[in-house]
Structures are given as C-alpha cells and as structure tokens.
Amino acid sequence: xxxxxxxxxxxxxxxxxxxxxxxxxxxxxxxxxxxxxxxxxxxxxxxxxxxxxxxxxxxxxxxxxxxxxxxxxxxxxxxxxxxxxxxxxxxxxxxxxxxxxxxxxxxxxxxxxxxxxxxxxxxxxxxxxxxxxxxxxxxxxxxxxxxxxxxxxxxxxxxxxxxxxxxxxxxxxxxxxxxxxxxxxxxxxxxxxxxxxxxxxxxxxxxxxxxxxxxxxxxxxxxxxxxxxxxxxxxxxxxxxxxxxxxxxxxxxxxxxxxxxxx
Amino acid sequence: xxxxxxxxxxxxxxxxxxxxxxxxxxxxxxxxxxxxxxxxxxxxxxxxxxxxxxxxxxxxxxxxxxxxxxxxxxxxxxxxxxxxxxxxxxxxxxxxxxxxxxxxxxxxxxxxxxxxxxxxxxxxxxxxxxxxxxxxxxxxxxxxxxxxxxxxxxxxxxxxxxxxxxxxxxxxxxxxxxxxxxxxxxxxxxxxxxxxxxxxxxxxxxxxxxxxxxxxxxxxxxxxxxxxxxxxxxxxxxxxxxxxxxxxxxxxxxxxxxxxxxxxxxxxxxxxxxxxxxxxxxxxx
Numbered sequence: 001x002x003x004x005x006x007x008x009x010x011x012x013x014x015x016x017x018x019x020x021x022x023x024x025x026x027x028x029x030x031x032x033x034x035x036x037x038x039x040x041x042x043x044x045x046x047x048x049x050x051x052x053x054x055x056x057x058x059x060x061x062x063x064x065x066x067x068x069x070x071x072x073x074x075x076x077x078x079x080x081x082x083x084x085x086x087x088x089x090x091x092x093x094x095x096x097x098x099x100x101x102x103x104x105x106x107x108x109x110x111x112x113x114x115x116x117x118x119x120x121x122x123x124x125x126x127x128x129x130x131x132x133x134x135x136x137x138x139x140x141x142x143x144x145x146x147x148x149x150x151x152x153x154x155x156x157x158x159x160x161x162x163x164x165x166x167x168x169x170x171x172x173x174x175x176x177x178x179x180x181x182x183x184x185x186x187x188x189x190x191x192x193x194x195x196x197x198x199x200x201x202x203x204x205x206x207x208x209x210x211x212x213x214x215x216x217x218x219x220x221x222x223x224x225x226x227x228x229x230x231x232x233x234x235x236x237x238x239x240x241x242x243x244x245x246x247x248x249x250x251x252x253x254x255x256x257x258x259x260x261x262x263x
Numbered sequence: 264x265x266x267x268x269x270x271x272x273x274x275x276x277x278x279x280x281x282x283x284x285x286x287x288x289x290x291x292x293x294x295x296x297x298x299x300x301x302x303x304x305x306x307x308x309x310x311x312x313x314x315x316x317x318x319x320x321x322x323x324x325x326x327x328x329x330x331x332x333x334x335x336x337x338x339x340x341x342x343x344x345x346x347x348x349x350x351x352x353x354x355x356x357x358x359x360x361x362x363x364x365x366x367x368x369x370x371x372x373x374x375x376x377x378x379x380x381x382x383x384x385x386x387x388x389x390x391x392x393x394x395x396x397x398x399x400x401x402x403x404x405x406x407x408x409x410x411x412x413x414x415x416x417x418x419x420x421x422x423x424x425x426x427x428x429x430x431x432x433x434x435x436x437x438x439x440x441x442x443x444x445x446x447x448x449x450x451x452x453x454x455x456x457x458x459x460x461x462x463x464x465x466x467x468x469x470x471x472x473x474x475x476x477x478x479x480x481x482x483x484x485x486x487x488x489x490x491x492x493x494x495x496x497x498x499x500x501x502x503x504x505x506x507x508x509x510x511x512x513x514x515x516x517x518x519x520x521x522x523x524x525x526x527x528x529x530x531x532x533x534x535x536x537x538x539x540x541x542x543x544x545x546x547x548x
Contacts, residue, residue, distance in 0.1 A: 064437065067437055069363055092440050099438065100438035108450060169435070
C-alpha cells in the first residue's frame with residue numbers, strides 16, 4: 001500500500017523497513033504483503049483488533065516469529081538497509097540489535113534482579129564485572145526502576161510487582177544496547193499506574209532508541225506514538241502520523257475502528 | 264419421582280466409599296507388613312561392625328558385616344550413575360528442546376520402551392556383551408547394566424521438567440540475542456533444575472535396589488575390591504545368596520542388609536519430596 005519510494009532505501013531516516021512481508025503459522029497466513037517504513041528515534045505504534053497480525057508483524061522484525069513451531073515468513077525486512085532475512089544473516093545477531101519486550105512480564109524467576117539485567121551481557125560473553133555493574137544501573141535507571149530496586153538488587157526477579165517486573169524486562173532488553181526496541185502490548189497485564197509509568201518511559205526511550213509498540217489500546221497509541229499503523233486481518237490498512245490517523249484517517253476501516261464501531 | 268430414591272442413593276454412596284477404603288487397606292497392609300517385618304528382623308543386626316566388617320563365614324555363628332557389599336554396591340551405583348545420568352539428562356534435553364521432529368519422537372518412544380524393559384533382560388544383555396564378551400563378571404559390567412535402567416528414568420524426568428519451563432522464558436532469552444544452546448544451558452536448565460535433580464536421585468534409588476542385572480553381571484567376592492574389573496559383592500546379590508542359605512548368621516545378615524537398603528531408598532525418596540516441596544523449591548536446589 002505504501003510501497004512507493006523504494007529508491008530511498010538508504011535514507012537514514014528509516015531505521016527499519018518491511019517489504020512485501022508475508023508470515024504464516026502452518027497454512028494460516030497471519031501477515032499479508034505488509035510494506036512499511038519505520039523512522040529512527042521515533043515511536044511507531046501498531047494498532048488493530050485481536051488476531052490482526054500486529055504481534056506477528058513485530059516478531060518478524062527481530063526474527064522471533066520463526067521460533068514458533070511451523071511458523072515461517074517471506075519477504076524482506078531491512079534494518080539500516082540490510083535484509084535481516086538474507087541467508088548469511090544470523091538471527092542471533094539481529095536480536096542483539098532489535099530487542100523485545102513481551103506482553104506478559106517474563107523475568108527469569110531463578111535469577112536476582114541484578115542477574116536478570118546482566119544476563120544478556122554475560123550470555124553475550126562480557127566478563128568485565130565493573131562494566132556489567134555500570135550497565136545494569138544505567139539500564140535500570142533508563143527503565144525508571146532503579147530507585148525502587150537499588151536496595152533489592154539481590155532479590156528474586158519474580159518477587160517484585162507486575163509493573164516492576166515489566167520495567168525489569170525493559171531494563172533487561174536495554175542492557176545490551178539494542179538499536180530498536182519492540183514492545184508487544186507491554187501494558188496489557190498492568191494496572192493504570194504501572195501503565196502510565198511505562199508510557200512515560202517509552203516517551204523517554206526514543207531519545208536513544210527506535211521504539212515499535214503493539215497496542216490494543218488506542219489512547220495509548222495516541223499518547224506515545226509519533227506514527228501509527230492500523231492493521232486488519234493481516235493487512236496494513238493505513239500508516240501515517242498518529243495525529244492524522246486519529247483525526248483524519250484516509251480509510252473508512254480505520255475510521256470505523258478508531259471510533260469504536262467495530263473491533 | 265424424577266430423582267429416584269434418596270435412601271438408595273445414599274446407600275450406594277456409602278457402599279462405594281467402603282469398597283474404596285477396603286482396597287486402600289488391601290494395598291497398604293502388605294506394604295506395611297513387609298516394611299515392619301524387614302525392620303523388626305533387620306534393625307537389631309545394626310552395629311558399627313555390621314557396616315564395617317568383612318562378610319561372615321557361614322555357620323560359624325559370628326555376626327560379621329556387610330562392608331565389602333556396601334562398597335561393591337557403591338561401585339556399581341557410581342559407575343551406573345557416571346554413565347546413565349549424563350546420557351539421560353542430555354537425551355531428555357534433546358527430546359524436550361530439539362525433539363519436535365520424527366527423530367525426537369522416536370527417541371521418546373524408545374525411552375518408553377526401554378523403561379518398560381524387564382531388568383533381567385537388561386542383565387542378560389550386559390552378560391552377553393561384557394561378561395561373556397570380556398571374560399568374566401566385573402563391577403563395571405554391573406554398572407553398565409544399571410546405567411541402562413537409569414537412562415530412561417533420568418531422560419523422562421528431565422524431559423518432563425523442561426517441558427514445564429514456560430516458553431516465555433525461552434523467548435525472553437532468545438530475544439536478547441542469546442544463542443539457542445546458551446539459552447538451554449543457562450535459562451532452561453536452571454529453571455528445570457529441581458525436577459532434574461529429583462529425577463536423578465529417584466533413579467539412584469531405583470538402581471540401588473536392582474538385583475536381576477547384578478546377579479548376572481557382578482559375580483561375587485567376599486573381599487573388598489579396589490579394581491572395577493574384578494567380581495564384587497553387592498547388597499542385592501548378598502540378600503539373594505545369604506537369604507536363601509541355610510546358615511542362621513547369613514540369614515541375619517541378609518535381614519540387616521534388607522533393612523539398610525529399604526532405609527537408604529526410602530530416605531532418598533522422602534528427602535527428594537521434602538527438598539522439592541513448595542513454590543520456590545528450585546532456589547533450595
């Protein structure tokens with residue numbers, strides 16, 4: 001739909017881009033020919049009713065889609081102009097650059113708060129404990145969690161509240177300094193106070209990262225996103241500036257969804 | 264009367280309850296009487312000498328001890344564990360983490376078959392392969408036979424406990440750019456650790472009492488052996504040989520050994536239960 005202008009691939013403004021992306025679970029096609037360009041250091045929201053493929057779409061952006069049994073994807077996904085689905089690319093490398101926060105907070109329950117954040121660094125071969133300590137503090141500060149856990153770094157990662165756990169997962173994703181942070185309905189399991197904390201956080205994150213957030217909640221998209229994409233039944237229906245999507249959508253379907261007439 | 268006779272229904276309920284209770288007793292009474300019998304006849308044999316002395320000569324009336332048989336059992340259990348535990352754990356990991364294909368499913372099916380194999384068959388296999396093949400009964404032939412019994416137990420319990428690890432935990436690690444094998448090693452295994460350790464301990468309890476494979480493989484020696492390529496005495500074989508002998512002091516030693524084996528195996532099982540009880544049991548293991 002918005003494929004025009006493939007010749008400006010090298011344009012630095014675009015951090016990621018999908019090109020005729022299709023994704024399947026077995027024989028069910030979850031994503032149909034989605035092409036969209038995502039700008040760097042901004043927040044892009046993907047909205048749409050349940051089952052429209054928005055989670056699948058962002059899981060294609062760091063090659064997590066293929067982790068699900070029988071799932072496959074076809075098409076191109078560019079990160080800084082390089083196709084992450086090309087044959088010589090290791091998905092492990094991509095996931096270091098494109099981090100992910102999941103719907104349900106999923107801290108490692110056998111690890112302490114500190115070890116949760118440090119895990120990505122240690123597992124990627126970093127042994128310098130001084131650097132790890134610094135990086136853990138920096139990430140926890142960025143995730144607006146430091147003040148709440150600084151006295152409890154050795155406490156169990158699963159022993160803190162749900163909202164704190166989700167910020168812990170964000171800190172864990174930030175610790176390895178990704179370039180893009182994908183968030184799959186990060187607030188859907190949280191109460192309004194925890195949600196507003198995470199929304200503030202998302203707002204701050206775009207200074208250093210490109211944020212792509214899937215959300216059920218249209219108000220949330222309106223609050224945090226610079227650009228918004230609306231998906232329906234696996235297709236990208238409309239994609240433009242958030243203000244425009246919410247105030248003056250081009251497509252009738254978008255308008256219906258925004259105004260709550262279906263979905 | 265849509266509901267039938269209430270009195271008859273109550274009577275049926277009582278009857279079903281009584282039958283169930285009766286079956287519980289039918290199951291529990293033999294078990295408890297075996298335990299009591301073994302403990303009553305075996306416990307009086309316990310003394311320092313009993314656990315340290317050489318095996319007694321037959322019919323002399325001297326009490327003797329089971330030192331060599333305990334050490335022999337320790338040998339075969341350790342050899343069995345050294346072979347069986349790693350193979351069991353790694354095949355369990357394979358089936359759980361990488362086995363979502365025909366090969367994984369066949370491996371799981373084979374471990375099921377293997378766990379149903381009569382232990383005497385395992386014994387005859389080890390006998391043909393190692394005793395006849397390498398010239399005589401040895402401790403390692405017994406250990407090898409026990410490891411075959413151990414592998415399916417450890418493999419199944421590893422697989423089951425790794426299957427309980429939520430997928431979100433695996434995904435959390437993979438999404439941090441951590442390779443699959445490191446995810447398995449650092450995240451999945453540490454999460455399923457309690458279950459794996461439980462399985463390992465229970466498998467040790469299982470082989471500690473195995474007798475059929477040992478009867479065919481380890482032979483007998485009344486002395487403490489320092490080499491694993493010699494025949495040795497083990498507790499199950501001792502119970503068989505001494506318990507069926509006509510000498511009273513041997514029969515007493517067999518009772519004592521039975522009591523010791525039962526206590527050893529029970530304490531392993533009960534210890535595991537206690538250790539893995541509660542929500543955060545993994546932090547204790």
